[in-house]
Structures are given as C-alpha cells and as structure tokens.
Amino acid sequence: MRYRDEHKELLVKERAIEMIVREGLDGFSMQKLAKEAGVSPATLYIYYKDKEDLLIQLGYEEATRLTTTILKNFDPNMKFEEGMRVQWRNRADYWLENPVRASFLEQLRHSPLRTRVFEALDTEFVASMGRFLHNAIDNKEIKPLTKEAFWSVAYAPLYNLIRFHTEGISLAGEPFQFSEEIMWQTFALVMKALKA
Amino acid sequence: MRYRDEHKELLVKERAIEMIVREGLDGFSMQKLAKEAGVSPATLYIYYKDKEDLLIQLGYEEATRLTTTILKNFDPNMKFEEGMRVQWRNRADYWLENPVRASFLEQLRHSPLRTRVFEALDTEFVASMGRFLHNAIDNKEIKPLTKEAFWSVAYAPLYNLIRFHTEGISLAGEPFQFSEEIMWQTFALVMKALKA
DNA sequence: AATATAAATGAATGTTCGTTCATTTATTAT
DNA sequence: ATAATAAATGAACGAACATTCATTTATATT
Numbered sequence: 001m002r003y004r005d006e007h008k009e010l011l012v013k014e015r016a017i018e019m020i021v022r023e024g025l026d027g028f029s030m031q032k033l034a035k036e037a038g039v040s041p042a043t044l045y046i047y048y049k050d051k052e053d054l055l056i057q058l059g060y061e062e063a064t065r066l067t068t069t070i071l072k073n074f075d076p077n078m079k080f081e082e083g084m085r086v087q088w089r090n091r092a093d094y095w096l097e098n099p100v101r102a103s104f105l106e107q108l109r110h111s112p113l114r115t116r117v118f119e120a121l122d123t124e125f126v127a128s129m130g131r132f133l134h135n136a137i138d139n140k141e142i143k144p145l146t147k148e149a150f151w152s153v154a155y156a157p158l159y160n161l162i163r164f165h166t167e168g169i170s171l172a173g174e175p176f177q178f179s180e181e182i183m184w185q186t187f188a189l190v191m192k193a194l195k196a
Numbered sequence: 197m198r199y200r201d202e203h204k205e206l207l208v209k210e211r212a213i214e215m216i217v218r219e220g221l222d223g224f225s226m227q228k229l230a231k232e233a234g235v236s237p238a239t240l241y242i243y244y245k246d247k248e249d250l251l252i253q254l255g256y257e258e259a260t261r262l263t264t265t266i267l268k269n270f271d272p273n274m275k276f277e278e279g280m281r282v283q284w285r286n287r288a289d290y291w292l293e294n295p296v297r298a299s300f301l302e303q304l305r306h307s308p309l310r311t312r313v314f315e316a317l318d319t320e321f322v323a324s325m326g327r328f329l330h331n332a333i334d335n336k337e338i339k340p341l342t343k344e345a346f347w348s349v350a351y352a353p354l355y356n357l358i359r360f361h362t363e364g365i366s367l368a369g370e371p372f373q374f375s376e377e378i379m380w381q382t383f384a385l386v387m388k389a390l391k392a
Numbered sequence: 393a394a395t396a397t398a399a400a401t402g403a404a405t406g407t408t409c410g411t412t413c414a415t416t417t418a419t420t421a422t
Numbered sequence: 423a424t425a426a427t428a429a430a431t432g433a434a435c436g437a438a439c440a441t442t443c444a445t446t447t448a449t450a451t452t
Contacts, residue, residue, distance in 0.1 A: 023308060024221060024222070024307045024308045025220060025221060025307075026222035028222070106306050107307070110303055110305075110306045111220045111221075112218070112220045112223070113220075122365075126367055130367065145385075146378060147368060148360050148367060148372050149357070149381060149382045149385065151360075151367065152353040152354070152356035152382055153353045155356075156352035157345075157348040157349045157352050157353070158348070159352065160347065160352040161345070161348045164348070167310075169318075171343040171347065172343060176344050182342060182344065182345060185345060186345045189341075189349050189389040189390065190349065190389060192389050193386060193389035194385065
C-alpha cells in the first residue's frame with residue numbers, strides 16, 4: 001500500500017496556522033488551504049474528518065506543545081521563588097520562540113472552539129499549579145490567596161509584556177523591545193506583591 | 197422622503213454582536229444577520245458599505261463606549277492610589293455590565309482587524325494614562341517604571357480576574373464568582389507591587 | 393392631492409464554501 | 423510481475439456566501 005506523505009501532512013498544518021494568523025478564523029477555508037499547501041481539497045479529508053476537526057486537532061496539538069514547554073524543569077514541590085522563575089522563563093520562551101503558533105492559539109482561545117480545544121489540558125495543568133500554590137502558602141512563602149487571585153497576579157503581567165512586544169505596540173515613541181532585563185524587573189514587582 | 201428606521205438600525209447592531217459572540221467571526225454572515233434582524237440583506241448595504249465596514253464601524257463604536265466608560269471620573273492629575281481605584285472600578289463595571297459587548301471587542305482584538313478598530317483610540321487613551329504614570333513617578337508615589345511594566349502590572353491582573361468570572365472558568369470545584377472583596381484584595385496586591 | 397426622495401425590499405448575480413466520489417497513483421506483500 | 427491497499431487526486435455537488443439592482447414603500451414638502 002501507499003504510505004502517507006508526512007512532509008505533505010506537516011506542510012498542511014503549517015500553512016493552516018499561517019493562514020489563520022494572517023487572515024483570521026473567518027478568512028480560513030479548506031479550498032484556500034489546499035491550494036496554499038499544493039494539495040487536493042480531498043486530501044484534507046483523508047487527514048481530517050471535516051473543517052472543525054482540523055481546527056480542533058491542530059489546536060489540541062499546539063496546546064499540548066505549549067503545556068509541555070511551560071512545565072519543563074518545573075515541579076510543584078519546588079520552592080516558590082524558584083518555581084515562579086522557571087514558569088516565567090518557560091512561558092517567555094514559548095511566546096518569543098513561537099509567535100505565530102502562539103497567535104494561532106490565542107485566536108482559538110477567543111473563539112467558540114475554546115472549550116473543546118483547551119478544557120482537558122487546562123484542567124490537568126491547573127491541578128499541578130494548584131499544588132504548587134498550596135505548598136507555597138503552607139510554607140508561608142506567600143500570603144494566603146485564592147487560586148484566582150494568584151493566577152491573575154502571577155502570570156498576567158508577563159503575558160501583557162509579551163503581548164506588547166509581539167503585537168509591536170508602541171506606548172512611547174518606538175515599538176516596545178522585550179528584554180530579559182525588563183522581564184525580571186517585572187518579575188520582581190510580582191514577587192513583591194505575592195510574598196508573605 | 198422616508199426616514200431611516202433607527203429601531204431597525206439598532207436591532208441590526210445588537211444582533212450582529214450577538215451572532216459574533218455566539219458563533220465567532222467565521223460564523224458571522226450578512227445573510228444570516230439580515231434574517232436574524234428581520235431585514236433584507238440589501239438594507240445592510242444601506243447602513244454599511246460592505247461586511248468589513250460593518251465590523252469596523254461596530255467595533256469602533258463599541259471601543260469608544262469602552263474608552264468613555266474607563267475614563268469616567270478619572271483625571272490624570274489624581275493622586276496615584278485614587279486614580280488607580282477609579283480605573284479598577286470603571287474597568288470592572290464595563291466588563292461586568294457588558295459581558296457580550298466586551299466579548300465582541302475581545303474577538304476583534306484578536307483578529308486581523310485589530311489595528312483598524314483600536315489603533316487611534318488606543319493611542320489617545322495611552323497618552324492620558326502616560327501622564328498619570330509620569331505624575332505618580334515624579335511625586336514618588338510609585339517607583340520608577342517603564343510604561344510597559346506599569347501597564348502590565350497595573351491592569352492585567354484585573355482583566356484576568358474578570359475573565360475567570362465571565363468565561364466561567366473553574367480552578368477549584370465550582371465556577372469562580374467575582375466579588376468586590378476579591379477584586380479589592382487583588383488591587384491591594386497590585387498596589388503593594390507598585391508602591392515606592 | 394401630487395411630487396420628490398431616500399429607505400427598504402425580494403430576487404437574482406456570480407463566487408466561494410465544505411464536502412464527496414469515481415479514478416489514478418505509489419508502495420508493500422505476494 | 424501481479425495483486426492488494428491506502429494515499430492522493432481533479433472534477434463536481436448543492437449550499438451558503440457577499441453584493442447588486444430594479445422596484446416598492448413611507449414620509450416631508452409643495
């Protein structure tokens with residue numbers, strides 16, 4: 001029998017993500033994707049059941065990569081400051097090294113497919129971080145906080161910083177340049193807010 | 197001559213926002229909108245040049261409402277803590293009272309139309325907040341910060357908190373219930389991070 | 393009552409959409 | 423070589439798409 005051309009399969013994925021980032025979820029179509037990937041439309045239906053299936057599979061795959069990256073070198077039993085530092089490092093790495101993929105995920109996050117793509121992964125992920133938070137409070141490394149307050153203060157500032165960089169937003173004259181320095185300065189502010 | 201039916205015009209806007217929030221930007225179409233608003237498709241083209249024009253006009257209008265709400269009772273010359281408190285109050289009010297409209301704006305923010313909808317408003321808005329920050333640093337109410345670090349620490353946590361509430365995200369057993377209490381607790385954390 | 397005018401319409405345009413299918417192609421196992 | 427099999431295809435389907443247009447409707451002015 002004939003084997004599936006993996007190069008072709010990868011190309012389809014790559015072009016799909018590109019197109020969605022470039023033209024939005026509404027600018028994305030199966031026929032355009034087929035043309036851009038140099039493939040027959042029918043081929044897409046060998047790889048995927050339908051358009052929605054394609055989006056969900058692509059989203060799930062990329063969300064998994066994100067989760068894996070963020071948890072690298074991280075252990076919920078780490079000391080609080082060290083764990084936080086690893087998390088900031090990992091999250092920054094993912095966003096800075098995969099801006100297109102990150103933007104694709106962001107579009108899915110704000111679309112009605114959100115639940116089906118992220119729910120399972122998020123749940124598992126949040127459980128791990130929950131233990132991390134619980135330990136830190138028990139050891140009196142940080143003041144008692146609800147999970148929601150912790151998550152909101154702990155990472156949202158970093159994401160915002162990265163967004164300024166990635167979207168080329170300019171608050172002063174020239175577009176903001178992300179740097180290790182400003183990242184760790186902001187990290188210090190966040191640690192100050194959280195510490196017991 | 198015949199006058200434009202303003203009730204009809206408003207209904208079109210409302211249904212458009214509803215549909216985009218419900219089905220995403222890719223689930224939105226002019227023909228469906230016409231049907232849901234009880235209007236001929238041709239009527240939409242009296243109100244708007246084309247589909248893109250509709251989205252941009254709707255987005256701009258809603259972004260203006262957001263900006264206006266956020267700046268209510270705010271003055272860049274306020275004392276830092278008071279100004280921050282007003283900003284948190286206003287931002288929370290907008291998101292909690294207009295969840296559907298806010299979600300509509302969020303979809304546009306993460307779409308390729310972003311620049312055309314928000315750029316002008318954002319620029320003006322950021323200028324006002326820039327003065328506020330500048331004053332606070334001059335008066336030594338907060339430590340010296342870049343604009344990007346300030347924005348990232350000052351409001352991102354609030355938005356995150358509201359997102360948990362609006363999207364019904366559950367970190368513990370039951371879905372998170374936003375409350376004044378947790379809002380001001382989080383506010384206190386942020387103020388602690390920023391204060392000189 | 394008649395006229396002028398812009399709003400509003402339903403039907404139609406050509407285009408693009410998601411998806412299917414009969415057929416061909418490439419590869420493994422015989 | 424041949425048979426078997428899944429990959430891959432191009433052409434085609436009806437449905438839904440954005441948009442247009444000739445016509446009708448409602449209202450303000452004469």
